[in-house]
Amino acid sequence: MSVAIVDYGAGNLTSVKKAFDWLGHHATITSDPEMIAAAERVVVPGVGHFAATRGLESNGLRQAIESAIQEGRPVLGICLGMQWMFSSSTEAPGLRGVALFPGECERFPESVKSPHVGWNRLRRNRSSKLLAALSEDPFVYFTHSYRAPVGACTVADCEYGGPFSAVVERDLVFGVQFHPEKSGTAGIKMLEAFCNLSC
Amino acid sequence: MLTKRIIACLDVDGGRVVKGVKFVNLRDAGDPAELAAAHSEAGADEIVLLDISATAEKRKTLLETVRRTARQLFIPFTVGGGIRSLEDASSVFDAGADKISLNSAALANPELITQIAERFGSQAVIVAIDAKNMNGTGTYHAFIAGGRTHTGRDAFEWAREAESKGAGEILLTSMDRDGTGIGFDCELTRAMTNSVRIPVIASGGAGNVQHFVDVFRDGQADAALAASILHYGLTKVGDLKQELANAGIPMRWPC
Numbered sequence: 065m066s067v068a069i070v071d072y073g074a075g076n077l078t079s080v081k082k083a084f085d086w087l088g089h090h091a092t093i094t095s096d097p098e099m100i101a102a103a104e105r106v107v108v109p110g111v112g113h114f115a116a117t118r119g120l121e122s123n124g125l126r127q128a129i130e131s132a133i134q135e136g137r138p139v140l141g142i143c144l145g146m147q148w149m150f151s152s153s154t155e156a157p158g159l160r161g162v163a164l165f166p167g168e169c170e171r172f173p174e175s176v177k178s179p180h181v182g183w184n185r186l187r188r189n190r191s192s193k194l195l196a197a198l199s200e201d202p203f204v205y206f207t208h209s210y211r212a213p214v215g216a217c218t219v220a221d222c223e224y225g226g227p228f229s230a231v232v233e234r235d236l237v238f239g240v241q242f243h244p245e246k247s248g249t250a251g252i253k254m255l256e257a258f259c260n261l262s263c
Numbered sequence: 264m265l266t267k268r269i270i271a272c273l274d275v276d277g278g279r280v281v282k283g284v285k286f287v288n289l290r291d292a293g294d295p296a297e298l299a300a301a302h303s304e305a306g307a308d309e310i311v312l313l314d315i316s317a318t319a320e321k322r323k324t325l326l327e328t329v330r331r332t333a334r335q336l337f338i339p340f341t342v343g344g345g346i347r348s349l350e351d352a353s354s355v356f357d358a359g360a361d362k363i364s365l366n367s368a369a370l371a372n373p374e375l376i377t378q379i380a381e382r383f384g385s386q387a388v389i390v391a392i393d394a395k396n397m398n399g400t401g402t403y404h405a406f407i408a409g410g411r412t413h414t415g416r417d418a419f420e421w422a423r424e425a426e427s428k429g430a431g432e433i434l435l436t437s438m439d440r441d442g443t444g445i446g447f448d449c450e451l452t453r454a455m456t457n458s459v460r461i462p463v464i465a466s467g468g469a470g471n472v473q474h475f476v477d478v479f480r481d482g483q484a485d486a487a488l489a490a491s492i493l494h495y496g497l498t499k500v501g502d503l504k505q506e507l508a509n510a511g512i513p514m515r516w517p518c
Contacts, residue, residue, distance in 0.1 A: 074384075075383055075384050075387070076356045076361070076383050076384075076387060078333075078356065078357060078358075078359055079333075079359065079361055082333065082334070082359060083337060086334075086335065086337075111383075111384035111386055111387070112384040112385070177460055177461075177462065177485075178460065179385070179386065179431065179461070179462075180265065181386065181431070181432065181461075181462045181485070182265050182266060182267075182268050182308070182462070182485065182486070183265075183266045183268065183308055183515040183518075184264065184265045184266065185264070185266075203266065203515040203518055205338070205339060206265075207386040207431070208386075223264065224265055243339075245337060246337065246338055246339050246361060247337070247338075248303070248337055248338050248518060249337075250518075251337060252337055
């Protein structure tokens, strides 16, 4: 399976590639829209400030990702990549996400330490293609200061100063707030499920 | 609920894991890649590899050690020791690290924290502080160069500056307790947790399970580092986490 990991200058993508490689897939870190257009799976990773998603607005990256979605190729957003799939974030007012999922990402309340760093447990709300191989609700590794709201597309939420979206799904578009590539066996199973989707 | 993390620490010298008592008397404890994999399998929440090699010759093996260790590790992996520039950090990230830990270089040049955080994100930058209790008072100062050099900086004030420069976590080692097995310095840890908003990883002094209970409960640590207690087979990570879970500490267990 060919996997394009979209490089838009937001963080270290080595770990994501390593996980797909370990599963036996051919993963490429790329900022070339043609590579994204040719890939069977597209991953939008990213860490840091929401403003970094500006990098997706240049070089035709956004169009290449939207084409993949329209053509029914599975797309997975990780961490900041997931937040970009929402409408906007209070972290960068005025900047728009792609609004595949409704709502605005917000900072954690003052009542809890921020960032939310470490292993927390998912709570499944309904059946999920990504989590299908996991019998129990797994612990996964988070590191983020902003969070996405719970909505109709939330398949699993997580509790930290109130519930937030941990996994969202709509058709073949997936977003995870945590890092599956850093979440041990459970995370690897999710990436495997993403690669094995029938589409 | 966010769980408390148990982080297995590998002190590496010239490609081998070693562990000393109060920073000296090093003993060989094995291959870093094998030990990291074993700890991950046993339930460790993260792995930290600290390169304590003093010579440039021995440091050359670091990137290869990082690459080998990272290859089959799918939990967060931090590398520290001897990272002095953005270029050093970049090469360690390229080799497969998820976070880097800065100590002496950050104190000498706090802007380095910002440079690395802007490029790789704050979550990827840990600032390690080796703190020593001054004259048995509540005053703690930061030391560098493996504990040999007294900076005169107040440990808490330095941590707040590091946070403001973009550090994502503080790795706090009690120099008074390191390698002694008599327990973490809970007073130091709690004071640090109350000084910053970012997570604090407690280190130095773990000798038994109760010490971990104490540092999470009394020290309010977000994570705790374990090294010699794990390497010499005194305790397995899984046994430690099971006992902590039994004691009511939120753990990723079973995992």
